Amino acid sequence: MNTHLIQKYNVPGPRYTSYPTVPYWDETPPTESTWLANVRATYEATRHQGISLYIHLPYCERLCTYCGCTTRITVNHAVETPYIDAVLTEWQLYLDALGEAPLIKEIHLGGGTPTFFSAAHLQRLVRGLTRGARLSPDADLSFEAHPANTTDAHLQALYDVGFRRLSLGIQDFDPNVQRIINRRQSFAEVQAVTESARNLGYNSINFDLIYGLPLQNAHTMAQTLAYTAALQPDRIAFYSYAHVPWLKPAQRSFEAFLPSGEAKRALYEQGKQSLEARGYREIGMDHFALPTDALHRSAQAGTLHRNFMGYTPHQTQLLIGLGASAIGDAWTAFAQNPKAVEPYLESLRAGRLPLQKGHVLTDEDLVLRQHILALMCRLETRWNPLLPENEVLNQAQERLQELEDDRLIEQGPGYVRVLPEGQPFVRNVCMAFDARLWNRRAASPLFSQTV
Ligand SMILES: C[S@@+](CC[C@H](N)C(=O)[O-])C[C@H]1O[C@@H](n2cnc3c(N)ncnc32)[C@H](O)[C@@H]1O
DSSP: OOHHHHHHHOOBOOOOSSSSOGGGSOSSOOOHHHHHHHHHHHHHHTGGGOEEEEEEEOEESSOOTTOOSOOEEOOOGGGHHHHHHHHHHHHHHHHHHHOSOOEEEEEEEEESOGGGSOHHHHHHHHHHHHHTSEEEEEEEEEEEEOTTTOOHHHHHHHHHTTOOEEEEEEEOOOHHHHHHTTOOOOHHHHHHHHHHHHHHTOOEEEEEEEESOTTOOHHHHHHHHHHHHHHOOSEEEEEEOOOOTTTOGGGGGGGGGOOOHHHHHHHHHHHHHHHHHTTOEEETTTEEEOTTSHHHHHHHHTOOEEETTEEESOOOSOEEEESTTOEEEOSSEEEEOOSSHHHHHHHHHTTOOOOOEEEEOOHHHHHHHHHHHHHHHHSEEEOOTTSGGGHHHHHHGGGGHHHHHTTSEEEETTEEEEOGGGGGGHHHHHHHTOHHHHHSOOSSOOSOBOO
């Protein structure tokens, strides 16, 4: 990979799990009634597609210092019951608003560490979620698991309520890298969880790996990739480490040991080559899958979708987020719950949806959203350049000239296609279409670097 291109395009940029991205949402969030009106309208228009549910379970017993997610560190497990009660109350408020039992296509338990919760509590949570709904026969139920605290009881309890997919947070297998990010899990633990899950009947196992962590080098990466290949996960999320110390001060503890931008990109190239040599195919941004996995099949069929949970084969337009910090996406509007647990619980005790932030999309947002999504999922997008509402897209093309000159994309009237060499820079391509980013360049840093 050309170093000059990395330097040129390694600028702060969003991951585009939504458009507009969170920092550019309206200053005033939608009221509960506006939000629910958007939820209902999208639900009614797409009832046949079904809905997706994301549940944020924020607790972890210890802080992994690299982590950019919303977490609450505690060893007090008495927090589990009131939290699950609140999530089920929140779900009931949505069921009341929908007025019928919705078809569920997808449930994802994210965190934090969902396996912080006991197996029995997780089962109660999922039973409570599915009681008032209809679970689609092809529904995809998945959870994030920490290899060091995922027990056979967790795997069994979730299998019994329909879970067949599991995502293991690995990040890196090297003991020195693990130590510096305050994380500990051995290869033996990962192997044991992976094998138990497969023996039980889980049919899609994902590993989260990160490149760009402190103390990583070509040798540690080769070792991590070899351990990963030995266990043959069906999918691999190969994330670029997001360094956002203004949001996550613990990341400062290892700042001096971070690889340079160039070394980081070399780690990505090494990972990509090694995974492709082992039969994995790159999907959109950050993801690899075996050809037998549903994610790869949907990428091939052009039906890949992306939402706050990342890439998914399910084309649902309504995503309901439950739990502290969870984001809901009604396609025409977004809403986010407070990040802290206390105001989240308080609001539900009072019987109110705990909305803290949100955004109702304008007509222009809706046009741009569709094309940014197409680029992230299919690496190309097309439009009619003569329609007045598409003028904003025609104008965005001027900002793509440099990427075109560098042979990272090709474009013409009404189309843009990301070339294979441009795939690592797909975020930069989307940024050209991000009118809100261009209209209001923020003074303070908002995003991690794109590379
Ligand atoms: C919320 S975490 C859940 C992991 C699970 N709690 C565990 O400990 O195994 C989801 C994933 O986000 C990714 N992630 C978290 N912080 C990140 C960062 N700063 N940069 C890149 N990826 C990050 C990690 O790969 C992580 O596995």
